[in-house]
Amino acid sequence: MRNTQTMNVLLWILQAVLATMFAALGVMKSTQPKEKLEPKLPWTADFSAGTVRFIGLAELAGALGLILPAATGIAAILTPLAATGLALVMVPAALTHVRRKESAAIAVNAVLFIAAAVIAWGRFGPYAL
Template sequence: MNLALWIAAGLLAAIALTGGVTKTFVPRAKLAAAPGGEWTGRVGAQYIKALGIVEILAAIGLILPAVLDVAPVLVPITAACWVVLMIGAMITHLRDGGWKFVLVNLVYLAIAVFVAWGRFGPHAF
């Protein structure tokens, strides 16, 4: 189970890092033109960049505390925060009628719930 939790956290960290780097460094117009990125045309560029930075920090928080054994409780806390972020993402995509992206966010949410449950509960560090 420990290995499954590490894989799940690593996968979630890769997803968060990819999304974070994209939102932080790709221009807003290009994001808005991409499938699922319609919402970026309705918000400010600084909001998108801030969200990207939050996602990059989430990627760090899902792995680094456990690897360094410094405050490893931050891993399940980060996973729980990712759940909240995915709920917001699902609401945003629902407004645009992007059911495909809602389902993708639901999968990410499920992975985060698994990591939070496992690391808060039976397989804590």
């Protein structure tokens, strides 16, 4: 029982950290003009403003999905689904950075992918809510 509680707390912490990161990035991408984002996020130059905004909205939705369903107990299955979706978003993101030879960004994508995958594994499996 103690290990289950510890893992549940660790998953909640991971969910909160990941949700905070994706929410901040999602708000930034979905509310700021592409031209303002390009100095901070050079990859945005390769995509239309609509695509960048869509990515931001997807990240924001994923961030909300990591917390709200599990916290409210309403449709808690959406939490691991949100984590899975965010992990999947990191794959083309990493491929974009590979193409652009941005190794630091690839590392960030890998860390975010792993965190999201751990949440998906835990919340789908042994530590489901």
